[in-house]
Amino acid sequence: MGEQEVPTGTGGRGKRRLGVMGGTFDPIHHGHLVAASEVAALFHLDEVVFVPTGQPWQKSHKAVSAPEDRYLMTVIATASNPQFSVSRIDIDRGGATYTIDTLRDLHSLNGDSDLFFITGADALSQILTWRDAEELFSLAHFIGVTRPGHDLTDDGLPKGGVSLVEVPALAISSTDCRARVAQGDPVWYLVPDGVVRYIDKRQLYRGQ
Numbered sequence: 001m002g003e004q005e006v007p008t009g010t011g012g013r014g015k016r017r018l019g020v021m022g023g024t025f026d027p028i029h030h031g032h033l034v035a036a037s038e039v040a041a042l043f044h045l046d047e048v049v050f051v052p053t054g055q056p057w058q059k060s061h062k063a064v065s066a067p068e069d070r071y072l073m074t075v076i077a078t079a080s081n082p083q084f085s086v087s088r089i090d091i092d093r094g095g096a097t098y099t100i101d102t103l104r105d106l107h108s109l110n111g112d113s114d115l116f117f118i119t120g121a122d123a124l125s126q127i128l129t130w131r132d133a134e135e136l137f138s139l140a141h142f143i144g145v146t147r148p149g150h151d152l153t154d155d156g157l158p159k160g161g162v163s164l165v166e167v168p169a170l171a172i173s174s175t176d177c178r179a180r181v182a183q184g185d186p187v188w189y190l191v192p193d194g195v196v197r198y199i200d201k202r203q204l205y206r207g208q
């Protein structure tokens, strides 16, 4: 892992540095956790807050598990890391989830912090389709991370608004984890142990 040029963020020097890892987390897996951990180290973040989506509008064609199940799995997965926390803001706001709202709310709650939004290569490539895309970059610095099977590029995105970083390649997706559970295949070591237990306890993904 090399040393990165560390942007001062959208505010200035001397502020707290708060990473934001948004996702549907259905379920959360080690690809998410490694991405957040790597970016936290490379960009000297004080904390990374995981923000499970309420209703992910670009996944509305898919069945998404209940927000409370996704929230609890995210809490279980992050609980042992003192640098990680979980926010309910997107779940409690209700309605479709837009990152513009996430970032505005996090700014209100963390006036002393610069925000660094962490996103995989697949999500980054879609960012111009997000609500109020042009304003997003004034609220946070975006950090795109490598993901197997996806090209990582900042083409078309504002210069200086995005950093691209390579993280250890983990070819894990929530889609594959759900399919494995549905087929009776193991998800041990793809997701944290407590998440395996929670999926089993709540009988998630069985009928898919």
Ligand SMILES: Nc1ncnc2c1ncn2[C@@H]1O[C@H](COP(=O)(O)OP(=O)(O)OP(=O)(O)O)[C@@H](O)[C@H]1O
Pocket: 022, 023, 024, 025, 026, 030, 031, 032, 035, 118, 119, 120, 121, 122, 123, 124, 145, 146, 147, 148, 170, 171, 172, 173, 174, 175, 176
């Ligand atoms: N293996 C991975 N490596 C790097 N980034 C990842 C990885 N998996 C997901 N991400 C990133 O984490 C964020 C949240 O992803 P999400 O919760 O949609 O997981 P997913 O595995 O892509 O889910 P699904 O398969 O259901 O679409 C996105 O920015 C996504 O690009």
Ligand SMILES: O=C(O)c1ccc[n+]([C@@H]2O[C@H](COP(=O)([O-])O)[C@@H](O)[C@H]2O)c1
Pocket: 021, 022, 023, 024, 025, 051, 053, 056, 058, 059, 097, 098, 099, 100, 123, 129, 130, 131
């Ligand atoms: O703001 C939007 O319009 C928007 C559209 C699609 C995805 N996002 C955000 O991108 C993050 C990853 O989303 P997903 O659906 O890949 O889990 C999560 O924080 C979403 O809220 C945001």
